[in-house]
Amino acid sequence: MAEDGQRFGLSDAELAAHRTVFAGDAMEGQVAVISGGAGGIGRAVAWLYARMGARVVVTGRKQEKLDALVAALTEAGHAARGEVLDVRSRESVDAFWTRVWEAEGRVDTLVNSAGGQFPQAAIDFSPKGWDAVINTNLNGTWHMMQAAAQRWRDAGKGGNIVNIVVVTTHGLYGVAHTIAARSGVIGLSKSVAVEWAPLGIRVNCVAPGAIETEGWNVYTEAARATYPKTNPMMRVGSAWDIAEACGYLAAPSGGYVTGEVLTVDGGGQHWGETWTTGKPDYFRTEDKA
Numbered sequence: 001m002a003e004d005g006q007r008f009g010l011s012d013a014e015l016a017a018h019r020t021v022f023a024g025d026a027m028e029g030q031v032a033v034i035s036g037g038a039g040g041i042g043r044a045v046a047w048l049y050a051r052m053g054a055r056v057v058v059t060g061r062k063q064e065k066l067d068a069l070v071a072a073l074t075e076a077g078h079a080a081r082g083e084v085l086d087v088r089s090r091e092s093v094d095a096f097w098t099r100v101w102e103a104e105g106r107v108d109t110l111v112n113s114a115g116g117q118f119p120q121a122a123i124d125f126s127p128k129g130w131d132a133v134i135n136t137n138l139n140g141t142w143h144m145m146q147a148a149a150q151r152w153r154d155a156g157k158g159g160n161i162v163n164i165v166v167v168t169t170h171g172l173y174g175v176a177h178t179i180a181a182r183s184g185v186i187g188l189s190k191s192v193a194v195e196w197a198p199l200g201i202r203v204n205c206v207a208p209g210a211i212e213t214e215g216w217n218v219y220t221e222a223a224r225a226t227y228p229k230t231n232p233m234m235r236v237g238s239a240w241d242i243a244e245a246c247g248y249l250a251a252p253s254g255g256y257v258t259g260e261v262l263t264v265d266g267g268g269q270h271w272g273e274t275w276t277t278g279k280p281d282y283f284r285t286e287d288k289a
């Protein structure tokens with residue numbers, strides 16, 4: 001809920017009923033772990049994967065958000081459970097993966113949707129603010145990726161990783177820390193897609209454009225109002241758009257795809273500019289000769 005009382009994104013009821021192209025058995029018998037699974041995008045992925053037949057394990061820092069999602073999924077007849085996990089702690093991540101293997105006996109897909117940033121001019125970043133964003137988005141994602149891959153290697157089984165990143169093509173103004181972290185995740189994903197292919201592990205990224213979720217609470221109303229105009233389709237996307245991209249990568253449809261960045265941004269990487277902190281006068285060209 002935004003400070004002005006506005007609610008962003010899709011409700012559990014909407015996610016339970018949203019039309020999908022995917023078959024109800026496309027992930028039958030599989031287990032999917034979704035970090036940030038009770039956030040806007042993670043929650044949509046959890047619903048879609050559950051509706052594709054997977055058992056879902058959702059993680060995040062806040063127990064109550066996980067409980068609400070698990071209750072809604074369970075009530076709809078899906079197999080789901082939640083575990084509190086801060087991805088910045090390697091120790092906690094390792095303990096989590098040990099517990100999941102013991103409880104589930106397998107994991108097929110990991111979606112790293114835990115992440116975020118705050119808008120601020122890069123020149124004003126504090127060391128603590130920089131660390132918070134790098135530790136969450138780059139180190140946290142890596143902790144999850146490596147812990148999963150080690151268990152897949154040890155079990156002699158393959159797996160599938162989907163990292164939710166940000167469109168880094170020409171930077172996003174006001175969130176340079178996250179562009180640094182996400183560029184790192186994209187490069188890392190391409191590298192380990194090659195290293196881990198012999199282990200049967202696929203590694204891909206999904207890069208969302210402006211997707212309306214609760215995560216938008218960190219931006220001002222004025223900044224948010226510009227988001228529909230940051231791409232040539234002149235509208236924002238929904239968490240379901242991102243979930244279906246994750247569905248494609250997890251289902252047999254994605255079986256020959258690795259080391260890829262699937263951009264879902266309404267064409268924003270080709271035309272449009274995103275100023276998360278507001279556009280400075282210096283860059284306004286419309287009234288200049």
Ligand SMILES: CCCCC/C=C/C(=O)SCCNC(=O)CCNC(=O)[C@H](O)C(C)(C)COP(=O)(O)OP(=O)(O)OC[C@H]1O[C@@H](n2cnc3c(N)ncnc32)[C@H](O)[C@@H]1OP(=O)(O)O
Nearest residue numbers: 115116117118126128129132133209210215216218227274
């Ligand atoms: C068109 C598309 C729009 C832009 C594209 C991207 C959109 C999205 O990704 S939206 C969805 C993502 N969700 C979020 O971004 C959620 C909001 N963000 C966060 O929760 C944080 O930024 C976090 C993910 C880094 C959380 O880290 P955490 O350690 O929990 O953060 P703290 O609140 O404890 O802050 C640590 C440290 O960071 C500095 N800081 C935090 N917020 C701000 C801020 N608004 N302005 C300046 N600095 C900030 C600060 O140094 C904090 O330490 P303290 O000073 O001791 O509080």
Ligand SMILES: NC(=O)C1=CN([C@@H]2O[C@H](COP(=O)(O)OP(=O)(O)OC[C@H]3O[C@@H](n4cnc5c(N)ncnc54)[C@H](OP(=O)(O)O)[C@@H]3O)[C@@H](O)[C@H]2O)C=CC1
Nearest residue numbers: 036039040041060061062086087114115116210211213215
């Ligand atoms: N919405 C958008 O327009 C875009 C989003 N993205 C990216 O997509 C991903 C999902 O975003 P979205 O769903 O919109 O945002 P949300 O803020 O709704 O979800 C992010 C989730 O990440 C979890 N999280 C944050 N830090 C940690 C941590 N240290 N350990 C574990 N979980 C954590 C939060 O859960 P909790 O609070 O319970 O810890 C939260 O639910 C993020 O990486 C985001 O930056 C990229 C481009 C655009």
